[in-house]
């Protein structure tokens with residue numbers, strides 16, 4: 001929990017985690033951090049050569065993986081262009097109840113490790129019937145419905161252009177067909193009711209998920225430039241008349257794998 005009594009300043013903990021990464025990999029500085037969400041697991045292999053694989057739980061402030069499929073690893077990848085990518089395969093979701101500091105720890109560690117850019121990916125529900133499962137969507141902006149902030153105290157941070165226009169431009173150069181949308185973070189872990197999905201649509205959301213917004217705010221505060229990319233893994237509740245079968249969702253996510261992994265590799269390689 002986030003009790004102040006714990007004493008460990010979140011930024012000291014992030015520095016300790018970054019020092020542990022540098023110590024174990026011999027890589028003193030990473031350039032780009034990549035947070036892998038549902039359906040994005042295959043991206044790391046296409047980025048370049050994974051020179052080091054660390055267990056996240058061995059690093060200060062990271063927790064054992066609770067989301068199935070998240071390998072719970074932190075990778076150091078060397079791209080063909082000689083850039084160092086820190087691949088965080090161990091996201092903490094707000095719904096785990098570990099508090100906002102745990103949610104923000106990964107991006108704070110990335111900043112402490114020297115990164116200047118973080119790419120946040122996630123799996124989400126789609127509100128646009130024209131975006132079927134398997135559609136990647138650039139996040140243009142977010143609506144934070146968690147009623148929480150990763151920041152504490154009088155930490156006033158401007159969030160204009162939080163999802164970097166520059167990085168979205170690079171992404172669209174890589175794939176001009178990419179859609180853009182507004183991502184709404186719900187607390188979860190339950191999915192939205194059809195009425196909540198209609199509410200999200202009416203307030204301007206195109207995507208609904210349970211991650212990303214809090215991490216993006218913490219990333220901006222830590223000085224990182226942010227790119228967010230969602231993978232629609234299902235149509236949100238009530239959007240499609242017949243609820244998609246879980247098998248279809250899994251299949252659509254897998255089918256999109258090669259395309260979205262290539263997309264990320266080309267964006268990071270720029």
Ligand SMILES: Nc1nc2[nH]c(I)nc2c(=O)[nH]1
Nearest residue numbers: 123124125208209210233236
């Ligand atoms: N809130 C929310 N999160 C999600 N994550 C995935 I994958 N699908 C959904 C969804 O439909 N709603």
